[in-house]
Amino acid sequence: MIIVLKSGATEEQIQHIVDKTKKMGLKANISRGVERTVIGLIGPEDVLRVTPLEVFPGVEKVIPVLAPYRLVSREFKKENTVVKVSKQVSVGGRKIVVMAGPCSVESAKGMRDIARKVKQAGATVLRGGAFKPRTSPYDFQGLGEEGLKYLQEAGRAHDLATITEVMDPRHLELVCKYTDIIQIGARNMQNFSLLNEVGRIKKPVMLKRGISATVKEWLMSAEYILSNGNFEVILCERGIRTFETATRNTLDINAVPLVKQLSHLPIIVDPSHGTGVRELVGSIAKAGIAAGCDGLMIEVHENPEEALSDGPQSLNPKDFSAVMKDLEKVAGAVSRTIL
């Protein structure tokens, strides 16, 4: 922690800070410059987290030296984490994992059909929402447990692992019964009650980045899960909110190599939410792979015209299949594989 003092800071103010921080077990190193005095504090920064040094008299600003996350950082663990989802599926290794399926689970037959088709095209995880976070209370809210059953059946029928979102800590036990990966959606990235709960289960968790979360905040939310004991975390970049309105979100492609640098956790890209525009999904999926992601989540619907949610950004099975062939080429160019 570094403390920059105001230009007129007094000796008394400096001494006050030195005394306070000494009591916390920190050593103060004082640099007196021409225009500013700077105090460097040596020792465990964590004790300072709950002490608002900014309000001490004479302080201009306080600058942390260390990143506030530990367990998720590359410094804590040098080698890449590989999250084992099922016998066939691992996320974070050489093989890029594709999670595909409809935004919402809509029917048993629909799920079985789409499962067969995404499997054929090369996906290994089946997605489908049973509890849907919708901006409007009047929109389709998901089928609940019924939807979970359809998802599980379709996954089993076609030997696909499954992923679905949980929005409420009270549903967690139920959702865990039916699915292989638990998804925390963007709107719940800082639902700390929920993060604590999924930190205590023994299943992989995919944590989507919040719509306006910095990479640092996102990693802090992952830290909630790891610090509760669950290290099987997959990060998912799904676009952030910016001033640009021509696309639903702005996919932050920089986040892919940045997260790989800062953390050992695997990261996947969601080009469907990241663009919101079907015609852009293929290009952005390719970009994600080129940038170094470990997987993709792509919305595929038998008939996007009839989808109960997110139709405009869903691919039909034929287009998905064509995209997968292109992706395999790009994966090869960065020494990875998909199919």
Next chain:
Amino acid sequence: MIIVLKSGATEEQIQHIVDKTKKMGLKANISRGVERTVIGLIGPEDVLRVTPLEVFPGVEKVIPVLAPYRLVSREFKKENTVVKVSKQVSVGGRKIVVMAGPCSVESAKGMRDIARKVKQAGATVLRGGAFKPRTSPYDFQGLGEEGLKYLQEAGRAHDLATITEVMDPRHLELVCKYTDIIQIGARNMQNFSLLNEVGRIKKPVMLKRGISATVKEWLMSAEYILSNGNFEVILCERGIRTFETATRNTLDINAVPLVKQLSHLPIIVDPSHGTGVRELVGSIAKAGIAAGCDGLMIEVHENPEEALSDGPQSLNPKDFSAVMKDLEKVAGAVSRTIL
């Protein structure tokens, strides 16, 4: 709903849309321009919410005509809603309500002391967090039920109504036992499970705007609460996230008169979170009143140096008291009153 077709849209594509929407009970009005054909759909727009017209062949874009919220809108209810909190306190009338107190409840004695001082200065509602949403799992997380008790005691001792945040639907019943207003924090503005639950209680709810929520999304979240039967909703503008880093958030002052125009619900301003900088709190509180808000939420701590959270943006009781005197003058200038 207005549908703009692509420049090369065929007659067949137009007919396909007309047929589909007819089945939903809508009448299509077709305008053939030189460069574009436009279809206006007449009838209940709600049936279109789950039909992704954007993916129909030949469609360029789809433009909704109506706002997606109903119960919260001025069209639904012309006169201002006044939320009755207690015998003495109502929000939305001529008197501007000031909610003050520490970010977190820290001790029984501390709450009593601060309660006495904010009361003396003119506040009528006591705030204090018992369940704290913290970015880091290693930061102080609140005292839980113990904190709720201290808050209630301090409020009763000084005849102040109380407000505290609930983060988890499983805590709602507990929190309701101790407090007069339930706060939904910015991070939970789209925690739809929680919104549904507070929609079913019989207590006033203060809904903070999400850090990157548009005014429309914020009103949609309020709609969740009203549509479940609870009309006692207070909105709170607390700053949004922008590129500016010199302040913690950017208080969106435009939102105050805008919300008053779009909705009948009362709106209050939180200059503490809206700036994150103690020295700016007074000026922005004045601006909020001048812009037409119905109340203020201000963080006050006996000794900001020792605060377990949000010290840098907390006023001490003496400064708070001085700010209140200034606010009374501005309130008078816009035909309102505070003290």
Next chain:
Amino acid sequence: MIIVLKSGATEEQIQHIVDKTKKMGLKANISRGVERTVIGLIGPEDVLRVTPLEVFPGVEKVIPVLAPYRLVSREFKKENTVVKVSKQVSVGGRKIVVMAGPCSVESAKGMRDIARKVKQAGATVLRGGAFKPRTSPYDFQGLGEEGLKYLQEAGRAHDLATITEVMDPRHLELVCKYTDIIQIGARNMQNFSLLNEVGRIKKPVMLKRGISATVKEWLMSAEYILSNGNFEVILCERGIRTFETATRNTLDINAVPLVKQLSHLPIIVDPSHGTGVRELVGSIAKAGIAAGCDGLMIEVHENPEEALSDGPQSLNPKDFSAVMKDLEKVAGAVSRTIL
């Protein structure tokens, strides 16, 4: 300047930095913490501006201690700058200055009429654009010199000072002949050629904040003008670009007290561009005054239906006159005056 080293930084890397910075006349103060070594550099920071310390081996990040602006800062000059525009008009004193008029100068008669009316309502500066920055090449681009003449005539006829925008350094001499204040628009806030030129003239300059400029960058742009010798600079907050689309821009009300704290220069608020919505202009003008601004710029048009630009955010003279009466009350509440 503070340099935080990577966790594995070697002694050799540390020595390399110490040697390099010593050659620049800086003294290095080394703090060896448990997890990180930090180097504080003492001496003139300016020599470091062109040396990219971030790329030195072993460096994790570089943190400047001083603000990069000097002449515009409160540290350089403690008392408020009062910009004298004409015998009657000064900006930065107790009296709040109102600049009003149409977005674009459209005709000689139109300017005279509106000048009379804004004068009657209490404005002391007449605005009107002759060179218009328009997003589209097909929109009205302004009357050029003809417009400048109409503006000057109308100002003289009604004893109003005048302000107009200059977009091109080649027009500066011309514009200076006709007007009392030179406006630099938001789009040109970082047109450094233009800033250098207006730094060399002897007329007041009003510098609008760029649509996505931080307060720091804005002050740096003002520094360009002052460092060229012109200290007569007025800042103008006119809204920034955010994700919110219900208003044209988001007026950053926080910037008003923040700029007053960081700088001695006067600041005015433009609620017309800051909202883009006529119905919100009055409320936001009041908020600006309550927050401490030194003036307002408000678009007024005889008949907004016929305006060649910015009609939706223009007040008609009658509404403007009513707003002015409200503003006088708020000004009184903060010990200022308008009329």
Next chain:
Amino acid sequence: MIIVLKSGATEEQIQHIVDKTKKMGLKANISRGVERTVIGLIGPEDVLRVTPLEVFPGVEKVIPVLAPYRLVSREFKKENTVVKVSKQVSVGGRKIVVMAGPCSVESAKGMRDIARKVKQAGATVLRGGAFKPRTSPYDFQGLGEEGLKYLQEAGRAHDLATITEVMDPRHLELVCKYTDIIQIGARNMQNFSLLNEVGRIKKPVMLKRGISATVKEWLMSAEYILSNGNFEVILCERGIRTFETATRNTLDINAVPLVKQLSHLPIIVDPSHGTGVRELVGSIAKAGIAAGCDGLMIEVHENPEEALSDGPQSLNPKDFSAVMKDLEKVAGAVSRTIL
């Protein structure tokens, strides 16, 4: 143009709009819905650009049907534009063009050395700034004409085309004498005087996206150039400003396929400014190619430690050469070539 009326709009107000627009040569098509009346206007939308329909009594909102740009759109020209820069270099064809070199021209020898090295690695255009837009007036501002000479000499010596930025219309003639492509920087994307001037020259222009420009505004700025007669325009995505501070900008990868869809103009990606972090440049360059860009602009400096500007985001020649080999593989995967 579509006009949505307020819920209480009167017949008189409707007639007023119909009459006004009839005079402009437009036909009005009225749809009376249950809750809203909507007027569709048929005829040339351009006449409406300067008429603020939003302020007509009874109007709630006005929705344009057509994109405001014409010449740059795919509708105007279906096939891709290929900009011919020199005998060897064209932008927009199958071959991806790499522009490389230092941020600023610093010396004659330095330019020759770096030219040789980037040429060897596969670049075909040499970049280097002689007029530098710097946030601070105290930073290095470029060598001016001297720098232009060094750039030209180095380009000729190694058979590379050249590109440099022009910031001031008064420098345009000078810059044109020395360089093959004229760059308009992000800060000048809406410097309309400058856009008009480069629209009148006979050289290719590379137009960088403004730091907070929407894709629509960016295309409108390109329209300024084309509408003045110069169709040789290359667009350059260089990152936008968002709330994320871990990277200098957020590269908007979505913009690449989006621009290809909306416009016939070629688009290149600048991963150096788009990230601001050397370690991320290679990954983002790969992503740009995978997403479909036509070229890259990469900052390369002999010794980034000594660079007078943008050192932290510059590659050294060895790293650049390694990146180029990786890029060739990704280019192959999308049926393009670089080397």
